[in-house]
Amino acid sequence: MLVVMSNGATQEQVDLVCEAIRRMGYSPLPMPGAQRTTVGLVGNDRRVDDSLVVELPGVAEVIHVSHPYKQVSREWKPDATIVTIAPGVSFGGEEVPVIAGPCSVESEEQIIEAARAVKGAGAVALRGGAFKPRSSPYSFQGLGKKGLDFLAAAKRETGLAVVTEAMDDEGAHLVAEVADCIQVGARNMQNYSLLKTVGRIGKPVLLKRGMAATIEDLLLSAEYILSEGNQDVILCERGLRTFDNTSRNLFDLTAIPVAHSLSHLPIVADPSHGTGRRDKVTPMARAAVAAGADGLIVEVHPHPEKALSDGAQSLTLDQFAELMRQLRRVAEAVDRQITGVNVAAVA
Amino acid sequence: MLVVMSNGATQEQVDLVCEAIRRMGYSPLPMPGAQRTTVGLVGNDRRVDDSLVVELPGVAEVIHVSHPYKQVSREWKPDATIVTIAPGVSFGGEEVPVIAGPCSVESEEQIIEAARAVKGAGAVALRGGAFKPRSSPYSFQGLGKKGLDFLAAAKRETGLAVVTEAMDDEGAHLVAEVADCIQVGARNMQNYSLLKTVGRIGKPVLLKRGMAATIEDLLLSAEYILSEGNQDVILCERGLRTFDNTSRNLFDLTAIPVAHSLSHLPIVADPSHGTGRRDKVTPMARAAVAAGADGLIVEVHPHPEKALSDGAQSLTLDQFAELMRQLRRVAEAVDRQITGVNVAAVA
């Protein structure tokens, strides 16, 4: 922490700041400048509460230097974490797994048909919401527990790993019985009760970045999960809210290399929510892999025109198969490979 | 709903759209234009799922006309809703109640001292968090159930109404036993499980706008509560996240007249979180009342320099007393009055 004094600050005021820092248990280090004095705080091991000094007379500004997170940081653990959600489905290594499936589970037939189809095109995990967070109480809210049963059936049929969202503590325990990876959605990124619960459950978690969350916020939310003893967190970029409504969201692909710098956790990209429009999913999925994404999560629906939610951003099966063909080539160009795809077969 | 055809759309494509609209149970109304045809959908009573038409050939864009919310809208109920959380503490009428108190409940002495002091300066309700949503797992998380007991004690001592936050379903039931009004925080504005729970509990709810929530989003979240049968919702503007970090948030006071146009629900303002800086609270509290706020919620701490959270935005008791004096004059200038204050005494 660095306390910047205003340029008319007196020596008494500087002394008061030093005293306050001492009272907080740290050592003050005054640095006189040409225009003003700054006082450093020596010995802090994490973010310091600045309330004791911020309002003292003569203080112009308080600047925090240390990151407020710890276990998620690459400084803490330099090697990349590899999160394995099922045999052969690992995020954070050389391989890039693709999770695909419909926005919502709508029926047993629909989810099994979708699972078979995305598996055929190369996906190694199935997505599909049983519990759906919807802006309007009048929109389809998901099939709930019955949807989880259908996901379990699709898993038995195809062997695909299952990723599905939990919205509250009770739901998290239900989801954990069926899913290989529990998704925490963007709207719940700062639902700390839920974060602690999935931290304690201990299953891998796919944590989506909130619509207005900085990368630091995302890492802090991941820290909640790690601090409960669960290291298996996969970050997910899914688009931010901004002033331009041309796309549904602003897909922040720079978050991928930034997260890789700051954290050892893997990060995947969701080009379906990130763009909100079917015809933009394929180019932006390619871009995500080129930027270094450790995986993709893509909405695919056997019959998007009949989807009960988010139909406009779901790929058809043909589009998904074509996407996978393109992704293989881009992955190879950045020395990675899409999980489950025989590279030799591409050449 | 209005379907805009691209300017090279054929008659067959227009016919297909009309047919799709008929299949959805509505009547299509084609409107040929100089450049292109648009097709209106007649007879919809709420937001129509557009997935059947948005991807049809020749469709350029789909525009939604109806609002996706209903019971919260002023069209649905033209008269302002007055939410009474305790005898004499009503939001939405001519009077403007002020809720004040510390960010967190820290001890029985602290909260009782604060309650007495804010009551003395004219506040009619006490705020103070027992359950605290914090970005970092290493920050003070509140005293929990014990904090609720201390709030109950402060209420017994002073008679002030109590407003405090709930973060999950279990907490909401605990809070409901003590509080006169349950607060749902900005980070949980789209925690739909929690919204339904507080809707079913039936106590008044203070619903804070999320950091990146549009006013429509806020109203949709309120609609979740009303749709469970609870009409007593107080909206709260507390600042948005933007690119300028000079203030902690961007306090959107225009939300006040906008909410009044769109909805019959009362809306209060939180200048403490809205600005994040103690020295900006007073001018922006005045501005909120001048803009038409139906109440204020302000952070006041007997000893802000010792506060365990948000000390830098808490007013001292003297500053709060001065704020109340200023608010009375501004309220009078817009033909309203601060609850509990004898106007005659001001003149």
Place this chain on the structure above:
Amino acid sequence: MLVVMSNGATQEQVDLVCEAIRRMGYSPLPMPGAQRTTVGLVGNDRRVDDSLVVELPGVAEVIHVSHPYKQVSREWKPDATIVTIAPGVSFGGEEVPVIAGPCSVESEEQIIEAARAVKGAGAVALRGGAFKPRSSPYSFQGLGKKGLDFLAAAKRETGLAVVTEAMDDEGAHLVAEVADCIQVGARNMQNYSLLKTVGRIGKPVLLKRGMAATIEDLLLSAEYILSEGNQDVILCERGLRTFDNTSRNLFDLTAIPVAHSLSHLPIVADPSHGTGRRDKVTPMARAAVAAGADGLIVEVHPHPEKALSDGAQSLTLDQFAELMRQLRRVAEAVDRQITGVNVAAVA
């Protein structure tokens, strides 16, 4: 400037940073911390170019402490600057002048009619664009030089001071012949050629904040004008662009007390552009005065339904007269008064 070393930085790397700072002509001050070392730079008088150190091995982050502006800062000049654009029309003191008029000058009759009317209701300066920056090349672009002649005529008729926009160097000189105050619009806030030109011309300047400008950006743009020797700059808040399209812009009234803290320059508010909707202008104008605005600039059109631009946000004459009545009361409540209005008459 403060150089934060990464937590594995070696002593050699710290030494390299110190050496680089010495080469830049400053003194380094290393501060060892529990987790990492930071190195302060002593003796800087303004923003230091960090490129020599930011990429050195072991450097985690560089933090700037000093503000990059100087002459506009309140530290530089503690007393508020009062900008007088015409006799009796001063911004920055106790009085609050109101500038009013149509968005565009459309004809001699229109602008004279408008000038008489706004004067009658209490405005002391006339606004009206002769040069109009429009997003589309197909929108009305203003009457240009002829529009300036009409403004001059309106000034002769009414004695009102004139505020009108210049969009380029040539236009700035034309505007300066007629106007009492040259407006630089939001889109040109970072048109540095124009800023230098109006700095050299020396007439008072009303500088509008850009749609995505921080307050620091605004102050830096003002610094361009002051650094050419022109102290007469009036800042203007007119709304920012954000994700919520309910209003045309997000009117950032907190900018008013923030600018007052950081700078000695006066700041006025434009509730017409700030909200974009006629029915929101009055409450937000009241809020601006309550927040401490040093003036207002309001769009008023004798016949808004016939306006060639921005009709939807222009007040009618009756609405403007009512606004002035309300403003007088709010100004009085914050111990100020609307310029030209006999306070006694209000009581």
Place this chain on the structure above:
Amino acid sequence: MLVVMSNGATQEQVDLVCEAIRRMGYSPLPMPGAQRTTVGLVGNDRRVDDSLVVELPGVAEVIHVSHPYKQVSREWKPDATIVTIAPGVSFGGEEVPVIAGPCSVESEEQIIEAARAVKGAGAVALRGGAFKPRSSPYSFQGLGKKGLDFLAAAKRETGLAVVTEAMDDEGAHLVAEVADCIQVGARNMQNYSLLKTVGRIGKPVLLKRGMAATIEDLLLSAEYILSEGNQDVILCERGLRTFDNTSRNLFDLTAIPVAHSLSHLPIVADPSHGTGRRDKVTPMARAAVAAGADGLIVEVHPHPEKALSDGAQSLTLDQFAELMRQLRRVAEAVDRQITGVNVAAVA
């Protein structure tokens, strides 16, 4: 244009709207709905001024259907425009040219050294600012006309095409004498005087997207240039301003496929400004090509640690050579090729 009546609107109010539309020279088409009536406007050929109807009694909302731009749209010209700035340097076709060079021209030696080096690594055009828009008046403002002379020398030496920025009308004419392509910077994207000037000059223009500009805004600014008779416009994505300061800007790569859908103009990406950090340039350049960018503009400095501006985002020559190697592989993976690179040589 579509006029949405409020749900209590009377038939008289609907008739008034129809009458207003007729007075505007169009035909009204009322569409009664279950909840409310909407009135379409038939026969408009471009954005209609809505001020005559937006404030009529009973009108809830006005929705615009047509795009406000025309010549830049893909509907107007379905085939992609190819902009050739010099022999063999074309944007918008299968090839992807790379423009590289330092932020600023600092000396004849520096720019010639940089030009030779970037040419050696495969760049086909040279960037380098002679006129520099800087937030602070105290920052280095470029060498001006002398910088143009140095650019001309570098062009003679290397044969590279030259792209450099103009900030005002006078500068645009000077730049046009030397440059093969005139850059209009982000801060001047809505400097309409400058846009018209470069439109009339007729040389190719690289138009950078403003920090808070929507893609529609960018296209409207391009329309200013095209409407002066100059078709040779290259759009450029360079990052938006948002709430997350982890990166300098938010690089909106989705703008690439979106611009391709809406417009026939080519679009290039600037990963240097788009990310603001050297170590993020390479992954995001790869991502831009994977997303479909028609070119790249990259900051490269022979000695970035000595750069007078933007050193922290400039690549070293080695990093640039490595970038080009990576780009070739990604371009090939999306069936394109980096201009001037022998694809056979890559295999």
